[in-house]
Amino acid sequence: MDIVLTVSDQVWGGKHRYMRDMADGLARAGHTVTVLAEEGGAMLQRCRAEGLATASVPPFASDAAADAVRGVLRRHHPGIVCVSGRADAAAVHRARSQDPADAAVCLFRHSAFPLGTTDDVRDLFSGVDLVFATSREQRQRQFEPLITAGVLKDDQVEVLTSGVTGSLLEALDAVDRTVARRELGAAPEQFVHVVLARLSWEKGIDRVVDAFADIELPPGATPPLLVIAGDGPLEEDLRRQAAERGVADRVRFLGHLDEVAPVVVAGDAMVLASTVPETGPLALKEAMAAGRPVIASAQGGIPEFVEDERHGLLVIDDEDLRQAMQGLVNDREAAEAMGVAGRQSVRGGHRAERRVEYLVHRLDLLALDRLGPAALLDEVVWDDVRVREESDGGFVFVPRTSHIMELDGDTYALVRTALEAGDPRRLAEVRGGRPDVLVRRLYAMGALIRPPGEPAPAPPAADTERPVPEHV
Numbered sequence: 449m450d451i452v453l454t455v456s457d458q459v460w461g462g463k464h465r466y467m468r469d470m471a472d473g474l475a476r477a478g479h480t481v482t483v484l485a486e487e488g489g490a491m492l493q494r495c496r497a498e499g500l501a502t503a504s505v506p507p508f509a510s511d512a513a514a515d516a517v518r519g520v521l522r523r524h525h526p527g528i529v530c531v532s533g534r535a536d537a538a539a540v541h542r543a544r545s546q547d548p549a550d551a552a553v554c555l556f557r558h559s560a561f562p563l564g565t566t567d568d569v570r571d572l573f574s575g576v577d578l579v580f581a582t583s584r585e586q587r588q589r590q591f592e593p594l595i596t597a598g599v600l601k602d603d604q605v606e607v608l609t610s611g612v613t614g615s616l617l618e619a620l621d622a623v624d625r626t627v628a629r630r631e632l633g634a635a636p637e638q639f640v641h642v643v644l645a646r647l648s649w650e651k652g653i654d655r656v657v658d659a660f661a662d663i664e665l666p667p668g669a670t671p672p673l674l675v676i677a678g679d680g681p682l683e684e685d686l687r688r689q690a691a692e693r694g695v696a697d698r699v700r701f702l703g704h705l706d707e708v709a710p711v712v713v714a715g716d717a718m719v720l721a722s723t724v725p726e727t728g729p730l731a732l733k734e735a736m737a738a739g740r741p742v743i744a745s746a747q748g749g750i751p752e753f754v755e756d757e758r759h760g761l762l763v764i765d766d767e768d769l770r771q772a773m774q775g776l777v778n779d780r781e782a783a784e785a786m787g788v789a790g791r792q793s794v795r796g797g798h799r800a801e802r803r804v805e806y807l808v809h810r811l812d813l814l815a816l817d818r819l820g821p822a823a824l825l826d827e828v829v830w831d832d833v834r835v836r837e838e839s840d841g842g843f844v845f846v847p848r849t850s851h852i853m854e855l856d857g858d859t860y861a862l863v864r865t866a867l868e869a870g871d872p873r874r875l876a877e878v879r880g881g882r883p884d885v886l887v888r889r890l891y892a893m894g895a896l897i898r899p900p901g902e903p904a905p906a907p908p909a910a911d912t913e914r915p916v917p918e919h920v
Contacts, residue, residue: 449815449823450480452526452551454517454536456508459680460490460704461646462730463558466582466610467491467532470556471500473804474811478827478898484520484536508535514542521549527815527823532556534572541575552577552818554811556608560650560724560748563590565597573599578814580608580807582727583749589725608807609749610728611800612737619709620738628714632675632700639672639777642715642740644708644731645722647680652721652745654682654689659721659770661693663777672777677702677711712738717760717776717783719743721769726750733798736760736790741783743772753798759790808898812891821887825873828896835864844895851893859886872896 451474455467468483468491475481480501485492487504495502503524505516517539521529529551531537537555544551555576563569573579573594581587584607591605634640641660645651653676660674676686676699683701690699705711708731712718718735720726725748732742732754742760744750756762761772776783815823834845842860845852855863858879863886866874875890876883890896 449528449812449827450482450524450526451528451530451811452482452484452503452520452524453530454484454508454532454540455491456486456533456536457491458486458489458507459646460494462610463532464491464494465730466558467556468495468498468500469611469613469800470530470804470807471495472498473801474808475500477804477808479808482520482524482526484517505539508533508539513539514546518543518547521551522547525549526551527819528552528554528811530554530556530811532558534559537572537576541572544575550819552814554578554580554814556580556582557586557590558582558727560586560722560726563594565593565599569594570597570599576600577604577818578810579605581605582609583607583752585725585749585752586727606810608803609753609798610730610733611798611803612730612733612794613800616709616734617737617795619707620713620734623710623713625713628710632673632711632714634673634714635670638670639717639780640715641672641674641743641773642711642718642735643674643676643678643720644705644711644718644735645678645720645729647676647678647682647686649682650722650724652723653686655721655723655766655769656719656773657686657689657693657695657699659766659773660699661690661695662770663774665777671698672773673698673700675700675702675711675715677705677708679704708734709738712740715740716780717741717743717773719769719773720750721745721763722747724748728753733794736787736794737798739787739791741776741786741790743769743776753793754790755793758786759793760786812898813888816884816888816891821876821883824891824896825876825887827898828872828891829899830867830870830872831895831897833867833895835860835867837864844890844893846894849894851895853889853893853895862886863890 453471471481471483482501482503483495484503486507492502492504503520506512529540531540553576587607594600595602643653643656690696712735718740720729722745727749735742744754746762746764754760763769763772812824836843841856843854862878875887878886
């Protein structure tokens with residue numbers, strides 16, 4: 449299936465890493481994916497460098513964007529368009545309103561800022577078939593009002609959180625910590641706080657600099673080091689602040705890093721003092737995956753994966769932040785224990801590959817619902833499926849997922865014929881019923897999968913679970 453995935457903004461951040469991982473995963477699953485990004489932006493450059501198919505448009509907020517998007521949609525004729533922000537979603541909406549297409553639209557929401565229920569928002573979401581919030585808190589805060597207002601249905605909004613990739617875990621494990629710390633200029637016994645974020649107001653890095661400057665140490669103790677990795681409009685202000693607070697010699701500004709593993713491993717704790725409700729910051733999950741405790745604002749989706757005093761310390765104000773940073777410096781044994789717990793949690797339950805498996809599964813179901821069974825039947829094969837005939841029908845059972853479905857006599861005969869022929873396309877021949885319903889249920893239970901070598905969709909995650917129908 450052809451999928452166009454749009455990503456706005458010129459900079460590179462957590463949203464872009466998330467969407468890059470999803471685009472790469474969809475392509476690996478057998479979809480034809482085109483990343484549509486802004487001319488001159490970091491997303492376009494990174495995806496091209498990594499071999500993903502791309503197309504470019506003027507900034508999505510510009511008047512010219514809709515015409516450019518329309519041209520891309522005409523060339524690719526996608527079955528699904530995935531959008532990831534209000535600017536690109538609005539450009540796609542304008543393009544489709546002037547040149548209607550059959551494509552389904554899936555919106556990923558990363559922003560912490562409220563949507564509201566204005567006429568503009570209602571109009572935008574009138575053209576959206578499926579929404580992925582990136583935290584449960586975000587779903588409740590931003591989308592429950594739209595569901596209550598009747599703009600969206602409850603089952604149109606699901607949660608798909610961020611995850612760390614296998615390649616990132618390999619990179620973390622390959623770093624020589626001693627060498628990485630030496631390159632930062634950190635002494636062997638020096639505690640290193642790391643900030644990995646864009647240098648903009650909502651990340652609260654000025655709060656971190658103040659808290660760092662206020663850390664109190666016993667006589668003779670080695671003062672800690674603060675490493676700030678990222679770029680953005682506040683760099684000069686932050687440098688000036690560090691100088692004014694007398695800690696400029698212990699604050700390192702590294703700028704943007706393409707490879708974050710060395711600085712994450714070199715650090716002793718990750719700090720994110722955001723002033724807005726973050727959803728699921730990858731920087732925190734990457735630090736946890738490396739076995740580092742995290743210090744983070746107790747808001748947004750962060751408490752959904754950071755347990756206070758188990759994986760790190762959650763803070764609510766500036767004094768909390770100072771005490772947390774000082775506390776880890778003073779108690780390295782506690783910091784190490786939190787890091788171990790965080791590593792186990794993220795490596796066991798926050799893997800990007802699992803998120804991609806569910807995304808493939810859910811977009812295939814969306815295509816079935818929106819475009820009909822022909823959108824999928826040419827692309828799937830039978831999994832290991834067992835059937836059992838009964839006097840008035842039969843059962844289909846999938847050992848991998850443990851799902852079972854009861855069928856009436858005619859439908860059972862059709863499924864068995866298609867299974868014995870090894871040809872799912874025979875399912876379109878259902879008589880007296882709806883092939884889309886039958887195919888959807890067989891796919892949802894795992895009887896139909898993408899070919900071997902591509903990830904077989906996993907059963908829905910807890911955040912997104914939907915009951916599997918029992919009868920056709």
